[in-house]
Amino acid sequence: MTDVTTIAEGDAGFRDYVALLKPRVMSLVVFTALVGLLVAPGGVNPVVGFVAVLCIAVGAGASGALNMWYDADIDAVMRRTRSRPVPSGRVRADEALALGLGLSGFAVTILALATNFLAAGLLAFTIFFYAVVYTIWLKRRTPQNIVIGGLSGALPPMIGWAAVTGSVTLAPVMMVALIFMWTPPHFWSLALFMKADYDAAGVPMLTATHGRRTTRRHILAYAVALVPVALGLGLTQIGGPFYLALSLVLNAGFVLGALRLVRRDEALAEADAYKAEKAFFRYSLWYLFLHFGALLLQATPGVPGWGG
The missing domain is CATH 1.10.357.140 (UbiA prenyltransferase)
Incomplete structure (x- = not known):
């Protein structure tokens, strides 16, 4: 150092x-x-x-x-x-x-x-x-x-x-799993449009070691793998129908956003200053916030859930 x-x-x-x-x-x-x-x-x-x-x-x-x-x-x-x-x-x-x-x-x-x-x-x-x-x-x-x-x-x-x-029971383990699986695509989308910074610092981010195209494919893989984790959390004692419905929508958007990144032409990405990557990064923040917000709402008295 x-x-x-x-x-x-x-x-x-x-x-x-x-x-x-x-x-x-x-x-x-x-x-x-x-x-x-x-x-x-x-x-x-x-x-x-x-x-x-x-x-x-x-x-x-x-x-x-x-x-x-x-x-x-x-x-x-x-x-x-x-x-x-x-x-x-x-x-x-x-x-x-x-x-x-x-x-x-x-x-x-x-x-x-x-x-x-x-x-x-x-x-x-x-x-x-x-x-x-x-x-x-x-x-x-x-x-x-x-x-x-x-x-x-x-x-x-x-x-x-x-x-x-x-x-510690299954519910908190699933909350941890949700954030754990969300973190790589969230930060890799940041690394896509901040690649020059990581290159200059010598930090071996995936974008620097394997390139942007491979990074986009990894983002898609994690976005798909995240779906059963997010939905599985909704089936625990702290989940419920409202959480599951919102999670389905959010995960559909997350996977579609990752697909758009995979299909991006690198020259186009350079030309338009990585607008899609920045949009995916912002969406990923809302993705996590709304999932946990839905859990909070499910815990509100009177909202139907599996916990009774």
């Missing part, structure tokens, strides 16, 4: 330290964790639930800070990330490391005290997996980085569920 502390340093403001926590990524983590917590059977005290979700959010932010500490050298050469606090010199690398470690310890400890050791252990594993397994080990070594590393972003709903129940 390149020592980025030699970059000319400026005065870091509050917003810079917030940016270290990757708030956009954190927002998705918080939402899926909140859904996992709210659909879990038995319910939870609102104060305990708030503390649990806050700890999961802080843990996600800690992971982001550790990622920015280690990846500052490649962030500095990528157009999408060069203005981040560490590569821009506004925050020192050692400060990002200290913040990440400190928040990790805080989040795991408070979650254990507020809920149970299973939830805290899952949070600790999630932080470790993202910071060490994905960021330090996988990201710079294999085009399967986002496939394996996606597990860290998939675990928050299971943590929320465990915070309420102290256990």
